[in-house]
Amino acid sequence: xxxxxxxxxxxxxxxxxxxxxxxxxxxxxxxxxxxxxxxxxxxxxxxxxxxxxxxxxxxxxxxxxxxxxxxxxxxxxxxxxxxxxxxxxxxxxxxxxxxxxxxxxxxxxxxxxxxxxxxxxxxxxxxxxxxxxxxxxxxxxxxxxxxxxxxxxxxxxxxxxxxxxxxxxxxxxxxxxxxxxxxxxxxxxxxxxxxxxxxxxxxxxxxxxxxxxxxxxxxxxxxxxxxxxxxxxxxxxxxxxxxxxxxxxxxxxxxxxxxxxxxxxxxxxxxxxxxxxxxxxxxxx
Amino acid sequence: xxxxxxxxxxxxxxxxxxxxxxxxxxxxxxxxxxxxxxxxxxxxxxxxxxxxxxxxxxxxxxxxxxxxxxxxxxxxxxxxxxxxxxxxxxxxxxxxxxxxxxxxxxxxxxxxxxxxxxxxxxxxxxxxxxxxxxxxxxxxxxxxxxxxxxxxxxxxxxxxxxxxxxxxxxxxxxxxxxxxxxxxxxxxxxxxxxxxxxxxxxxxxxxxxxxxxxxxxxxxxxxxxxxxxxxxxxxxxxxxxxxxxxxxxxxxxxxxxxxxxxxxxxxxxxxxxxxxxxxxxxxxxxxxxxxxxxxxxxxxxxxxxxxxxxxxxxxxxxxxxxxxxxxxxxxxxxxxxx
Numbered sequence: 001x002x003x004x005x006x007x008x009x010x011x012x013x014x015x016x017x018x019x020x021x022x023x024x025x026x027x028x029x030x031x032x033x034x035x036x037x038x039x040x041x042x043x044x045x046x047x048x049x050x051x052x053x054x055x056x057x058x059x060x061x062x063x064x065x066x067x068x069x070x071x072x073x074x075x076x077x078x079x080x081x082x083x084x085x086x087x088x089x090x091x092x093x094x095x096x097x098x099x100x101x102x103x104x105x106x107x108x109x110x111x112x113x114x115x116x117x118x119x120x121x122x123x124x125x126x127x128x129x130x131x132x133x134x135x136x137x138x139x140x141x142x143x144x145x146x147x148x149x150x151x152x153x154x155x156x157x158x159x160x161x162x163x164x165x166x167x168x169x170x171x172x173x174x175x176x177x178x179x180x181x182x183x184x185x186x187x188x189x190x191x192x193x194x195x196x197x198x199x200x201x202x203x204x205x206x207x208x209x210x211x212x213x214x215x216x217x218x219x220x221x222x223x224x225x226x227x228x229x230x231x232x233x234x235x236x237x238x239x240x241x242x243x244x245x246x247x248x249x250x251x252x253x254x255x256x257x258x259x260x261x262x263x264x265x266x267x268x269x270x271x272x273x274x275x276x277x278x279x280x281x282x283x284x285x
Numbered sequence: 286x287x288x289x290x291x292x293x294x295x296x297x298x299x300x301x302x303x304x305x306x307x308x309x310x311x312x313x314x315x316x317x318x319x320x321x322x323x324x325x326x327x328x329x330x331x332x333x334x335x336x337x338x339x340x341x342x343x344x345x346x347x348x349x350x351x352x353x354x355x356x357x358x359x360x361x362x363x364x365x366x367x368x369x370x371x372x373x374x375x376x377x378x379x380x381x382x383x384x385x386x387x388x389x390x391x392x393x394x395x396x397x398x399x400x401x402x403x404x405x406x407x408x409x410x411x412x413x414x415x416x417x418x419x420x421x422x423x424x425x426x427x428x429x430x431x432x433x434x435x436x437x438x439x440x441x442x443x444x445x446x447x448x449x450x451x452x453x454x455x456x457x458x459x460x461x462x463x464x465x466x467x468x469x470x471x472x473x474x475x476x477x478x479x480x481x482x483x484x485x486x487x488x489x490x491x492x493x494x495x496x497x498x499x500x501x502x503x504x505x506x507x508x509x510x511x512x513x514x515x516x517x518x519x520x521x522x523x524x525x526x527x528x529x530x531x532x533x534x535x536x537x538x539x540x541x542x543x544x545x546x547x548x549x550x551x552x553x554x555x556x557x558x559x560x561x562x563x564x565x566x567x568x569x570x571x572x573x574x575x576x577x578x579x580x581x582x583x584x585x586x587x588x589x590x591x592x593x594x595x596x597x598x599x600x601x602x603x604x605x606x607x608x609x610x611x612x613x614x615x616x617x618x619x620x621x622x623x
Contacts, residue, residue, distance in 0.1 A: 156373065160366055161370055163364075164364070164370035167358065168431070169358050183372070183373055183374050
């Protein structure tokens with residue numbers, strides 16, 4: 001009985017892992033399989049599908065579009081939201097309540113509803129729908145950028161640093177650029193990477209608002225699902241690898257936590273991390 | 286003529302008055318301490334002087350110039366924060382150089398000035414270290430060097446030593462005082478530690494609940510407290526009412542005050558010429574290192590007696606004992622004049 005109760009958590013944990021990883025492993029194997037129809041494991045391995053994928057200019061273009069759209073939206077979000085968060089948390093803390101409400105709103109509106117609303121509001125009125133998607137992306141990143149930046153500002157005690165810099169003769173602008181930005185950089189970077197990885201995988205808005213006119217990687221993947229399972233798997237694996245690299249980067253930035261004297265940069269980056277939970281709840285919804 | 290002059294400075298936070306018509310004069314080169322319990326308004330007064338907190342009414346003049354409307358960055362004031370607020374991304378050298386860079390001083394002059402400051406504060410060998418690699422005392426010295434290098438008109442110190450342990454604190458107190466004297470730097474120190482205030486100040490302002498309770502040279506404040514608050518805060522004085530004094534020591538001439546203060550260490554175990562005998566029951570005996578503190582119950586009045594610690598000639602709890610007091614050591618508190 002005791003042995004059973006002791007091993008039960010391990011069994012449950014293993015079951016969850018298997019449940020989560022079987023599709024991933026199967027996708028990976030399928031992307032490398034020559035053919036896989038009647039056997040338990042693939043009949044042979046090949047890089048043919050990846051070769052085909054990377055020779056396909058349509059894929060390269062779609063990948064480039066995704067990269068361009070996600071990074072441009074992320075950069076715009078950083079440029080707009082970081083200074084705004086700084087100004088609000090230091091000089092207008094009363095407004096924080098309203099920002100919190102805005103943050104909640106971005107969670108409350110499901111993607112489909114937002115897409116329909118945006119079509120109703122802007123479609124056929126002379127606006128390029130890509131610009132509308134871009135704007136929605138920038139605003140959609142508010143929760144991650146805002147929370148990450150605010151936590152980083154708190155972790156470095158931005159208020160005292162600003163006061164010290166000002167008394168040493170720096171203007172607020174100069175103090176912000178010379179003192180605050182370098183110190184919260186790890187936090188900004190983590191928030192930006194999270195934002196980027198969310199935007200890179202975004203499908204609902206771009207599909208409904210723009211569709212095939214601006215084919216991103218997700219749209220290309222969707223199209224390929226109906227033609228070639230192998231190619232679709234290769235796309236998915238490519239996407240996974242990209243996300244793994246980004247995640248490793250985030251882990252590296254927030255890591256070094258086991259050291260007794262934690263590097264302040266790691267503390268700042270870690271302060272930005274609660275956004276991961278937010279991201280998960282957003283993806284789940 | 287005073288170098289720093291504050292007139293009728295008042296400040297309220299959400300209707301709560303924290304500073305009420307404060308007047309203060311500081312001479313050039315003086316080290317002035319704002320001393321008081323937490324929440325008395327001393328840090329707010331310091332922040333108002335620096336310009337970081339706006340005042341509601343009143344004026345501040347520094348070197349004959351009205352600085353009341355001037356922004357912190359242009360006030361030429363140096364400040365060492367309680368948390369030091371060193372820039373974590375910059376080395377010791379770059380932290381110290383920051384203020385000079387903001388003034389667009391030529392690079393060679395900056396290097397020379399920073400070098401001098403590092404020497405003055407004894408930070409040689411730490412030039413390339415980051416703040417996190419330094420001890421608390423070293424960080425404090427970097428903060429001091431960073432504020433001094435720009436040659437401010439006034440240096441403000443907001444409880445700069447409170448985060449350090451006793452040994453280092455004593456050491457840094459002396460260093461701070463010698464650097465301040467060497468540079469003839471007009472300095473305002475905020476502290477809640479009366480020993481620290483006594484040790485380093487030329488002039489002490491004791492604050493209580495947004496008012497200045499008393500100000501003067503350390504010796505004057507210690508020997509001539511004006512009111513009960515100062516007497517209790519500065520020297521753990523015995524404070525007796527006129528009625529209690531009449532009961533315990535009827536020989537002392539009443540001069541019309543409601544309250545009288547007696548320093549615990551003025552009591553003497555041996556009879557004094559012209560001294561009064563005060564007899565009571567010992568309620569506790571505490572060793573405080575170099576002094577021994579005895580608490581007596583004298584006809585219902587609690588009396589604290591401090592004596593230089595000697596081996597054995599102390600009474601035990603419950604014993605009846607007599608101590609002697611010179612009438613001149615009974616200080617009438619003027620602010621409570623009947």
